[in-house]
Amino acid sequence: MATDPASASPLAALELPLAAPTRQTEAPFAMVDGEPVNEPPRDLYIPPQALQVFLEAFEGPLDLLLYLIRRQNLNVLDIPIAEITRQYLQYIDLMQELELELAGEYLLMAAMLAEIKSRMLLPRAPSAEGDEELDPRAELVRRLQEYERYKQAAEDIDKLPRLDRDVFVGQAELVEKKITLALPEVTLQEMLLAFKDVIQRAAMFASHHVQRERLSVRQRMSEIIVRLQSGGFMAFETLFVVEEGRMGVTVTFIALLELVREGLLEITQADIFAPLHVRAAVPRVAEVAANDDTIIAAS
Amino acid sequence: MSEQMVKNVVEAALLAAGRPLDTEQLLALFDEFERPALAEIEAALAELEQSFEGRGIELKEVATGFRIQVRDTVALHVSRLWQERPQKYTRALLETLALIAYRQPITRGEIEDIRGVQVNPNIVRTLLERSWVRVIGHRDVPGRPELLATTRDFLDYFNLRSLDDLPSLAQLRDFESLGVQLEFSDAPAAAPSEASDVQESLTIETMQMTAEQE
């Protein structure tokens, strides 16, 4: 954490006029112990606007304190509190003179520094439990340390390669978007639940054939209708596929019966014992009953 | 500056720009002391074009310069990046589909009779477009309404070998999740029967059909 803030700080440019001469006059600050302390650079001329920008650049009292400490290469862990307090108050005064909007936190810090200073001057008696009293600066040091690590982290983040500053994403033109519509997905269960609902609503459970029939018959019915779509007659036997076995033949047979019953199919027989022929029902008022007679006779 | 470096800058710039760049703009990317000749830029472009061969992108010269674009061969796949999330089908559509599956061949009017409400023509159109349903003929009644049936695509989509793989109504009734005890006719509930049952089933069906015919 002990990086020199001057090197990375966005203030770097501004620090020059203020800090460079400062280091000369305040050189004794680094030694502190017992040495008389020089005045801060009161006489140093800084253009008022630059000073204002400079002072405004502090991110609060902790930032200002850190600046004062770092400027003199002091260890955060061992702050000469009296001296730092004095410098801090000078900056506060300056800010007030320049009528900068001074956040209340700055004054709060001034009070805190004054309090620490006075406590440092008092002799400390060990408490009854034998616990040693904490250094009055401990809390301040903790806060300074804590703040400084995030100040550093902010600088680190600022240095990360950043999109559109250091990182450029490759892009190719998609001239013509060929948008296809994504079709909704359906699960079988969804459909079955829908079916259950509609059946319930229609109260059609009294209708036995829905309940009883094998769905392969329905499927076969559709298949037969498709085969007869051309409109002509087909020999009855050609609708059966022997390879399907007895089961298949039966399904086909039931499908044919059902188709006839629903008036979708005509079965004709030229003569008794002549071959049966099947065709799709033609658009006329079909004599359903007659057809049915035929087929029942045939079976 | 090396040929390779010129090519790298040109490629990266064309990809990063998000707009076409002409040779002048490409030249302006280089500092004066390192600036390649126009011919070198053109050579880099030519090489780039060649390096894209057989790949999903291509170099294209348009009015304002060169750009790298997605090749037609993969445009359809890439377009899916912008495909909207599919909406869900409505309850009405699912019911219609289920009725077509269980009661095919069936007309729209018959579906309406069962559902008790009109079937929106869009629903049937959607089902036809999805090729889950097709028109297999017309019922021979006034208006000659279309007969709807499910397709092989329907079976494939729901991973069914045949319609028989759909649960029977009896099974549906037994589904705990289906809740309400449904009322059935007094006929013995016939679960989808295996081959041995067919004979009996045939008899019963035939009898019922006959009975219904008046």
Place this chain on the structure above:
Amino acid sequence: MSEQMVKNVVEAALLAAGRPLDTEQLLALFDEFERPALAEIEAALAELEQSFEGRGIELKEVATGFRIQVRDTVALHVSRLWQERPQKYTRALLETLALIAYRQPITRGEIEDIRGVQVNPNIVRTLLERSWVRVIGHRDVPGRPELLATTRDFLDYFNLRSLDDLPSLAQLRDFESLGVQLEFSDAPAAAPSEASDVQESLTIETMQMTAEQE
């Protein structure tokens, strides 16, 4: 689908998307019947990465997936495409962002405690608008202040795959090691010590000496 075709689709999609794509999104570009295995997508990505070697672009994995970006070797040249200087962010914003990134979830009040100043509401708003930060809940204390956390967009923007890739945070020395520091600060050639067990009396003595010196 051929390996080459998978690679072409992946490359073109990454370039066309304008945002990082993860493997799931890449897989979704393919129709079910042609969809490659995850391993094939990963192989295509690996090959792609290899094919970019020595060129001006690279494949980079960030928080939300993979993207193709300009290599830093040519970034300076490419950046000349844009006249405007990239936006700078204020220290206040960066410090706030750093606190949210390293200490998330964190409330505004907690940020203020550490920074020692009020957080300008505009800063939080800016961070939210850039979708670098989002509110992930409320702390269960009076006022129920919002808990702020960084997003994956934040990671993408800073070229990071996860929060672990953030620069490591400076160690905070606790009071005991702080004591060590004080002790050594008197000694010549003071070096930060990592010793943890220190006699407290020693520490206090040193402190008192320091106090007297003022």
